[in-house]
Amino acid sequence: MRVKELKRKSSRRIDISYIQSLGIQSYGDDNLYPQTLRNIIAASSTGSECSERFADFIEGNGFMNEQFSSYVVNRRGQTSDDIHALICNDMACFNGIALHVNYNVYGDIVELSHVPFENCRLLEEDDNGYVAKIAVHPDWAGNKTRKGKKIQVKKENVDYIDVFNPVKEVVLSQIEAAGGIEFYKGQILWLSLYGKNVYPTGRADRVVTEMSTDEGLSNVKYRNVRNNFLPAGMVITKKGTHTAFDDDGNEVKDDDANDSFSEMLVNLQGDMNSNKLLDVTLETDEEKPEFVPFTTQNYDKEFTVTDASVVERIYSAYGQEPWYCIRIGKVGFSGDILEDAFEYYNSIVSKQQRCIERAFQMVFRYWFETANPSNDYSVQPLKYVRNANVPDNN
Structure with a gap:
């Protein structure tokens, strides 16, 4: 099938529009793409595992230059290494x-x-394709509070901060335009792997459907164990009837009907009540109690194939096939295999590491020379550490 015949069935991953009241480009049709994406990842156990491993390898063991990694970079006492971990x-x-x-x-x-990346939004480009400021809000969903009140997404609650341009003449003119250094908000270095002034999609974007499915499968498993009926069987016994008379001498049947049966059903749900007996009392005569075994429905088996394919696709999206093969037992669990897996994945994250290295270089090129005289901002790659051999005491 030709590309033009498929265009109607596919859509852009991010819908971008102009929000006039805020003067920004929306990040997704609801302006909450990064917040929604992070929530989808967090709700998927497999997605969270892969994303965390991805971040760990991007961070590596920190900067090669250990002196620079411990350099304090702001008034809160954060070091270069602290900032590096957050942006990774x-x-x-x-x-x-x-x-x-x-x-x-x-x-x-x-x-x-x-600055949390999900808190940043781009202003609209000017005629020259230049974005002059970055709009920053602590929570674009409007749920975060200060002093017990929600921080509404209004223009007065948004900080519009100049984009990074460390040329002194530019900085001094911005300080003057702000009304002095005490009113100046500084600058933001905003970088996207998708290009200049382009909202990026996360690596998880290609498998958001699978991650949402992974969350749904977890819910099914939970409800199957916690809420499924798991009694061993049902015992049916005879219930006697009691006849009484009212004040006028009319026969009245003593009806003991209540909600005890419904309450009993609730007490037979879930793993903590498995293999119990259900006692049902009938009003009809019978010679002896009858035991009726229950056959319950196990829903786990219905989703076995779906579960396996979802996990495999999420691992594949993050390029973590070696760990997936180890997980399913396709390859053995040995030091050599893990060492190869670490070396392989360090090559996968090299693009992200280079982008971060360039960001630090752009900033510290204009900082004090004592911060990093070597101008080395490379990262120590993660390496698999084998267990030390324990000496034989015999």
Whole structure:
């Protein structure tokens, strides 16, 4: 089938529009793409595992330059290594990062902080394709509170911060335009692996359907164990009737009907009540109690194929086939295999690592030379550490 015949059946991964009241480009049709994506990943056990492993390998063992990794970069006492760890998580989720830099009155960089990537939005491009500011809000969903009140998504609650441009003349003019250094909000270095001023999709975007399915399968398993009927059987016995008379001498049947049967059914659901007996009392005569075994429906077996294919696709989307093969027993669990897996995956994350290295280089090129005289911002790759041989005491 030709491409043009399929275009009606496919859609853009991110719908971008202009929100006039805020002066920004929306990140998704509801402006909540990154928030929704992070929630989908968090709800999937397999997705969370793969995303965390992806972030761990991007971070590696921190910067090669250990002196630089411990360098304090802001007034909160955070080090370069702390900032690096935070932006690696953003890169793993969204394929983008955001860093905030502060300047002194002379236009020198004096502070570096992490800005959650999901809190940033782009302003509309001008005629030259230039985006002058980044809009930052602590929660674009409008659920976060301060002093017990929700921070509404209004223009007065949004910080519009200049994009990163450390040229002194530019910084000094921005400080002057803000009304002085005390009103100046600094600059934001916003980077996307998809290109300049382009909202990225996360690596999980290609398997969001599978991740949502993974969450649904977990719910089915939970309800199958917690809410399924698992009694061993039912015992049916005779119930006698009691006849009474009212004040006028009319016969009245003593009806003991109540909700005890419904309450009993609730007490027979779930794993903690499995293999119990259900006692049912009838009003009809019978010679002896009767035992009726129950055959319950196990829903786990209905989704075995779906479960396996969903997990495999999520691992594949993150390029983690070696760990998937180990998980399903396709290959053995040995030090050599894990060592090869670590070496393989370090090559997978090299693109993300280079982007982060360039970001730090762009900032510290204009910082004090004592921060990192070597100009080395490379990351130590993760390596599989074999268990040390325990000496024989005999």
